[in-house]
Amino acid sequence: MGIKLEVNNASFRYFGSKADVFDEISFSLSDGDNLCILGPNGCGKTTLLKCIANLLTITGGEIIVDNHNIGQMKRHDIAKNIGYIPQLHSPTFPYTVLDAVLMGRTAYIGLMSTPSEEDIEICREALRQLNIYHLSERPYTNISGGERQMVMFARVLAQKSAILLLDEPTSHLDFGNQNRFLNILKQITKNGLPSIMTSHFPDHVFLVANKVAIMNNGRLLAFGTPDEVVTEENLYNIYGIKVKVLQLDSDINRKICVPID
Amino acid sequence: MTTQIDTKCEDSTKKPVSFWKKTPTITLILSISLILLFLISFGLGRYGISPAQVIQIFLSKIFPITPTWPDIMETVIFNIRLPRILAAILIGAALATAGTSFQGLFRNPLVSPQILGVTSGAGFGAAMAIVISGNPAVIQISAFGVAIAAVATSWLISSRVRGNQTLTLVLAGMAIGSLFAALTSLMQYMADPEDELPEIVFWLMGSLNSIDMKDLLPVAIIIIIGITVLMLIRWRINVLSMGEEEAKALGVNTTQLRAVIIVCASLITAAAVSISGMIGWVGLVMPHIGRMLVGPCNKKLLPVSALLGGIYMLLIDNICRTILAVEIPIGILTAIIGVPFFLYLIRRGKQGWV
Numbered sequence: 340m341g342i343k344l345e346v347n348n349a350s351f352r353y354f355g356s357k358a359d360v361f362d363e364i365s366f367s368l369s370d371g372d373n374l375c376i377l378g379p380n381g382c383g384k385t386t387l388l389k390c391i392a393n394l395l396t397i398t399g400g401e402i403i404v405d406n407h408n409i410g411q412m413k414r415h416d417i418a419k420n421i422g423y424i425p426q427l428h429s430p431t432f433p434y435t436v437l438d439a440v441l442m443g444r445t446a447y448i449g450l451m452s453t454p455s456e457e458d459i460e461i462c463r464e465a466l467r468q469l470n471i472y473h474l475s476e477r478p479y480t481n482i483s484g485g486e487r488q489m490v491m492f493a494r495v496l497a498q499k500s501a502i503l504l505l506d507e508p509t510s511h512l513d514f515g516n517q518n519r520f521l522n523i524l525k526q527i528t529k530n531g532l533p534s535i536m537t538s539h540f541p542d543h544v545f546l547v548a549n550k551v552a553i554m555n556n557g558r559l560l561a562f563g564t565p566d567e568v569v570t571e572e573n574l575y576n577i578y579g580i581k582v583k584v585l586q587l588d589s590d591i592n593r594k595i596c597v598p599i600d
Numbered sequence: 601m602t603t604q605i606d607t608k609c610e611d612s613t614k615k616p617v618s619f620w621k622k623t624p625t626i627t628l629i630l631s632i633s634l635i636l637l638f639l640i641s642f643g644l645g646r647y648g649i650s651p652a653q654v655i656q657i658f659l660s661k662i663f664p665i666t667p668t669w670p671d672i673m674e675t676v677i678f679n680i681r682l683p684r685i686l687a688a689i690l691i692g693a694a695l696a697t698a699g700t701s702f703q704g705l706f707r708n709p710l711v712s713p714q715i716l717g718v719t720s721g722a723g724f725g726a727a728m729a730i731v732i733s734g735n736p737a738v739i740q741i742s743a744f745g746v747a748i749a750a751v752a753t754s755w756l757i758s759s760r761v762r763g764n765q766t767l768t769l770v771l772a773g774m775a776i777g778s779l780f781a782a783l784t785s786l787m788q789y790m791a792d793p794e795d796e797l798p799e800i801v802f803w804l805m806g807s808l809n810s811i812d813m814k815d816l817l818p819v820a821i822i823i824i825i826g827i828t829v830l831m832l833i834r835w836r837i838n839v840l841s842m843g844e845e846e847a848k849a850l851g852v853n854t855t856q857l858r859a860v861i862i863v864c865a866s867l868i869t870a871a872a873v874s875i876s877g878m879i880g881w882v883g884l885v886m887p888h889i890g891r892m893l894v895g896p897c898n899k900k901l902l903p904v905s906a907l908l909g910g911i912y913m914l915l916i917d918n919i920c921r922t923i924l925a926v927e928i929p930i931g932i933l934t935a936i937i938g939v940p941f942f943l944y945l946i947r948r949g950k951q952g953w954v
Contacts, residue, residue: 354762393847418851425849431707431841434894442839445852451832453899499849 343502343533344368346389349388349400351383359555360386362399368502368550373528374479374535375544377569378554379577384537385426387554388504391535392423405501408559417427418446422500424491426507433478436471437462437489443497458497465496470522483518503527503534509543521546541569553577569596623900626893630907634689637914641685644922647676679812685819687811688917689910691872692882694823696909698865699883700890700902702859703831704837705861706766709891712884713869716773716862719880720780722748722873725799727787734796739803740815740874747870750776755862765858768843805932806877809916820870826868827906833860834902843900882909885942892945912938 350362356567368374369380376384389395391402393409402409404420412420422443437459444458454462466472471489474482479490488511495503508524509517525547528534538544544551544565551568553560555577561568574582574596587593613856619625630835637841642654651656653669657677660667667674696896698713706715714720725746754776758769784804791797830837835859840847890905913930920928 389845392849394848414853415850415851418849422850423844423849428846429843430842432704432709432891434838434896438605438838438897442842442850445836445847448835450836453835 342367342369343372343404345392345401345403347403349387349390349397349402350393351386351397351399352476359398359557361554364400364559366552366559366562368426368533368535370485370531370533371528372533372550373524373548374533374550374552375548376535376537376554377541377544377554377577378537378538382554382559382577384554385506388506388535388537389422390506392421392504393417393425415446418498418499418500418515420499421504422495422502424495424506424508428491428508429485430480430487435468435476435482436479436482436493437475439479439490440465440493440497445495448496461499462497465493468496469493484511485513485520488516489519492520496527501532503532505534505536505537507537509538509540517543518546541574541584544569545594565594606947613748617811621889623894623904626792627900627904627907630904630911634907634911637911637918638685638689641914641918642677642681644918645676645681647672649677654925683813683816683877684809684917684921685914687808687816687875687951688914690816690820690823691808691876691879691915692886692908692909692911693827693906694868694872694889695879695883695913696886696905697827697830697902698869700887700898700905701834701837701886702860702863704841704885704898705839705858705865706770707843710884711770711896712880713865714777714880714883715770716754716866717750717776717780717876718866718869720784721778722747722870723878724750724780724784724787725879726803726874727784727791728936730796730799730803731787731791734747734799736810740819744874746780746868747873748866749861750780751866751870769862801914802929803877804931805929806879807920807927807929808876809927811875815875819875822871823868826864828872829860829864830868831902831906834855834898837861837898837902877931879931879934881938884910886912888942890947892926 345367347365349364350359352359364387366374375569376387378384386395390397391409393402393412397428403503404412404417409417414501417441432528440462441454441458444454444461444463448454449564450558463472465477468493471486471493474490479487482490492508505524512520515571521543522573524534525537530545536547548565550563552562553566553568553573560577569584571582571584574584580598583597583599587595602782639651639654642652642922643649643651653673654677656665657669657674659665695713702713703709722743724742726739728733728746729742733739757772761768780918788797788800788908791800807869835878836852837848839852840861841856842850842853844854869883886909887901887905889908890901894900894904913934916933917930919937920933
């Protein structure tokens, strides 16, 4: 298992601000890993993901991708290594779903060229993989939130990056689509593509993740396997409510979290 | 458990697109229309020339045809009408291309080429030159120079500010635009009401009258280079329109791309208005009509917008110079004819921001 991403003692603060958004963050990610970051609102999860995608530049420490320091890489090289789905996407022009997914190929398309037949085929394949091929020609502004999230997912798959970053990928999805989405993500992770996602639901950890990080006030409070980290004590510490972590019986064989006050 | 996200809509890939709605067909029809309009335009005006004669006179430049027409006909075609017709096409294409590019860059379909203060700058530059010098060449250079200075100032201000660059750029552009509009008024107030004031007013209304090849050449070079660059990077404008952060994550050097778009779009707008005067509307509306025809993808949209801009300006300029005994300023007609047509299109428009 090769290490795909290393974050060493990273910290970040906004220009002119006196306090770090996060600091002393260290972890690594290998093939087949799904890391789920839990933490209360405003703990710095999104900022951390943006720093890993180099959308914000860390103010301390280093982030190593593919043996390169991310601060010294060109945009299109970063995009070939790191795919990122933002938490919120505000659509503008009604591009067709296929045109929107094609934007995932930007890093492979020259400054003065347009997508090739091969790029289009890669995007069609991504759409087929996610079962939304039939939406190809529809305006992506005119489909449901769940469908649009799948379009964003198809776009990041077409990007063929070595790592996926997903910022609360399930936040706009209904109950059923949340679980379907996580199942697809699990399959893709199993096929070898490592990913980091943030979530507000500890249950999601037991559904997909093999690693969990708990963030609070800009620090990593705990890091490890779901069983080690998602404990009643840790959940109380970050969310301030009492939670029971229960083991479901043998035919489901998974833990769930139930708030009790 | 199923791994498919619920989708409630019909299969859109099975609907065949009709021949008349395909982008190559539309582009071809527009190109042919432009060529036909180009040829017809030579015959229009107080000195009537039939299309057949126009074609004969053009061919006589390449093939040895014995002239059966008076010399004055050639003079009218090559010295008076040709520069004006070329100017109309170039200016229309420039404004429409700049408008489409800016709308993509600023992710907003309400944006027009004057968003960064270009036209206000040009207006002031021209007014100042009319008051100080009155020489047509000086007026043109001054209009172009101040227009570029206005954009550069907007850009400089926004680059000093941290945070949302696009938003600060628009705000700075609005501020600079208002400043130059006020300075133009100041020039009008100071101008001699006998001759300078009317000249400023007419310049601001826009006209393609009295353009000759000498004025047109530098402008044409700038416009052709600017449009070519924007056409080459047009697919990337799509990616940029997804927002700065997403564009970066997708692998775009946003700072560089934004700079290229702003420089090219501003240059061609400044070049266009420096010879035509203030012409609104074209740069705002042609992109919308283009989107109604071929959709929002800039790969198809930018060429179609440019063609539409050229056709529209040429059509309007033809009306300006033929409908009345005196010329009508083109800036007036672009809106008076364009607005009802546009409102009609909106009424039967397809969806959202078309």
